[in-house]
Amino acid sequence: MAIPQSEEFSILMNKRPNLQQCVDPQTECIACPIRKMALFRGVPEEELGWTQKFRDAQYLLPARKTLYQEGDIAHSIYTLFDGWVILFKILDNGKRQILRFVLPGDFFGFQVNGTGAGAGYTHGAQALVASTLCVFPRTRLRSMMEKQPQLAIGLAEMGMHDMTLCQHHLIGTGRKNARESIAFLLLELFYRVRMQMQNGFNEATDSIIFPLTQEDIGDAIGLTSVHVNRVLKELEREKLIHCQRKRLTILDEETLMEIGQFDPGMIEPKELV
Amino acid sequence: MAIPQSEEFSILMNKRPNLQQCVDPQTECIACPIRKMALFRGVPEEELGWTQKFRDAQYLLPARKTLYQEGDIAHSIYTLFDGWVILFKILDNGKRQILRFVLPGDFFGFQVNGTGAGAGYTHGAQALVASTLCVFPRTRLRSMMEKQPQLAIGLAEMGMHDMTLCQHHLIGTGRKNARESIAFLLLELFYRVRMQMQNGFNEATDSIIFPLTQEDIGDAIGLTSVHVNRVLKELEREKLIHCQRKRLTILDEETLMEIGQFDPGMIEPKELV
DNA sequence: CTGTTTTATTGATTTAAATCAATTAATCGG
DNA sequence: CCGATTAATTGATTTAAATCAATAAAACAG
Structure with a gap:
């Protein structure tokens, strides 16, 4: 299988220096073993051809490397294909709060401050172990969802789940x-x-x-x-x-x-x- | 203006005993002053006629009254039109964790455990002051979103925002x-x-x-x-x-x-x- | 394999917040 | 307006977890 080489590859690599191009044959969305729990969960199979074009490619993030820092311009959003990622925030006093544990199938990187293409991530992201990511350009998300409502529904459903996890996390910390x-x-x-x-x-x-x-x-x-x-x-x-x-x-x-x-x-x- | 009297009114009142029917003329979605920040934020004006039919009606919830308890069957989802509502969870040891402060325009009641029509709320909801609610039947949400993707996009956006608030809440509690x-x-x-x-x-x-x-x-x-x-x-x-x-x-x-x-x-x- | 760095472990001490205990001040229902 | 309930206030004491400090063990780079 040919390795798709996105036109945006070199730009992306400059912006996210710890990402490495995936050398192994990349998994097509249609063949993805975790698709049913991931962003494309609701997208009909016959639509996956053109929705996959939305995807940039799969990339590797080595263990303990940072994917992005809080405030970095949010060009991309991510689905974790394999590995383990944490989202966190560093406070003024230097303390770190881990906000979320990202496991395969989870979608992340959509939380930003500000509007438009220049918006920045509200948090940092780092791999705990060597991880594989499906990378999507953030600026195409809305138009994709307008064409394919199942995508927006999937996003809302995943958001609901993440919210429930976050609230349990809050209960643990608070009470x-x-x-x-x-x-x-x-x-x-x-x-x-x-x-x-x-x-x-x-x-x-x-x-x-x-x-x-x-x-x-x-x-x-x-x-x-x-x-x-x-x-x-x-x-x-x-x-x-x-x-x-x-x-x-x-x-x-x-x-x-x-x-x-x-x-x-x-x-x-x-x-x- | 005629007061819409939903066919589901009496059923609803049995199920949510603290809700009172709104006596004042109810605000139509098209005239809603907070629509731009609420669930229907992205829905084009010409679509609001039929999306409003999705809405049940507006109801009053008196101060300090409970709207629903954790585990109650989730028939409805809500937009707060006016007032102040808290979402909370009671732990085994009797302690209470407030999960979210709901202000006008905010959407809530969609977080459930279980699947299908019998799913139960993951948390309780209570008014802090006398509040007005727009009530929607939960079981029509998905089909509505399929017909009107802007609704799903609005939901995803609001979810993103709520998630960020929840994470800040977590930081405050944890660190x-x-x-x-x-x-x-x-x-x-x-x-x-x-x-x-x-x-x-x-x-x-x-x-x-x-x-x-x-x-x-x-x-x-x-x-x-x-x-x-x-x-x-x-x-x-x-x-x-x-x-x-x-x-x-x-x-x-x-x-x-x-x-x-x-x-x-x-x-x-x-x-x- | 080996020195270096990171992570885990354990004890001694301090501290932020909880708990216990009254009192005072507000608010509410009739 | 008035007794009753709920919420706020303040002091004394306890406690869960932080901090400080010193190894020991594991993981890692060359």
Whole structure:
């Protein structure tokens, strides 16, 4: 299969220096294993030919590299094809708040300040592990949606889901203690990753690759890495979880769900009626 | 003008017992002063005739009354026409987390768990002051959007904006101390109310009606009302704000913005390119 | 493989905010 | 207008998590 080489490639590379062109044959939208959970979820198959032209190409973002910083001009929007990305914001006091964990199929980069082509991202984005991205030019999104309402509906549905996750994130930070909040986060990510695997590639399991450092966990829920460490050790002593080598094993799902007040229903994909 | 009496009226009233039928002549969508910021923002005027038929009617919700509880079957979605509504969630330990402050023009009630007509709201909704609501049947939303993509685009845009507000809310709760977080919340609501007034009815001012109790403030940002009180008193002693009789006056906007790390840009309405 | 950097771990101490406890001030229903 | 309920205020005490500090262990680059 020929590797599509977008005319905008060199411009894009200048603007997003950490992106690398995808060398492997790129996945066509029509053949995409995660399409049903992603931006094009509602687009009829016969329309995918021309909607794919909207897509720029697939690119690689190496582990721990920044995709964009807050304020960067938002030329592109993204669907994560493979990997793990965090969206975050750095405060004046230097502290970092992780806003969202982006998993395969998730759409991001559409939140901007300002209007028109010069608008800037409201947040930064960074890969936790080597990731593959589907890149779309932001300025074509509206006209695409006008031609293909299923795209706008898909976007609204994904937005609804993201909003619900964000609100749960808020509850964890605002009204749960460290133990409850950490239990909830571990379960949320565990379930999301596992659901991802079911819909895409692998089998269910009680163990997932978990590339967060303890500092990442703390920055997600408003704790120091020192305190995160103490709570994780406690949960390990109680044989509820096991963490080692960027791998997380859930040993006692039921107890953990009680502690974190986690309901798997929140993870399920959302539909507008 | 005749008062439209929906065929679904009596069913609706059984289901949402606190809603009262609007006695005053109801505002037609075409004449709505806040339409440009609301759900029908992008819908061309010539289409508003048939899109309004989608709307059920306007209803009154008295002050401090609950519109729906978490888990209630989500028959309707809402645009707040006038008033002030909070969305919240009650945790197992009885604590309440306010998720979102709904101001005129804002759309809510679309976040549900489950699929199809029997899905339930993910959160509760309650009026802070007597409020007027535009009520839409939830089950017609998707077909409406398929016929009128501007509706889906408007929904996606509003979702993007709400998401950004939620993320700022998260930052306040996760990574700011009580003083910073309260300063931010006061400014956010002050700016949102003032923007509302500019686009709809009144003049700019340094003072707004502010119907939150100190407990409401605490439940929004994860503090006790006792601590909220101490911080508010401190800000008053420093002549930065003045609170009295459900009215908030911002005396020193600049200093307050510095304390809260508040950027008015976040309040501006969002557009997809 | 090896030195270097990053991340994890654990103890001692401090602190911001919670909790407990009264009182005072507002607001509301009749 | 008036008793009753709800909300605000203030002090004393406790506590969950932060901060400070020092290794130990892992991951990484050359």
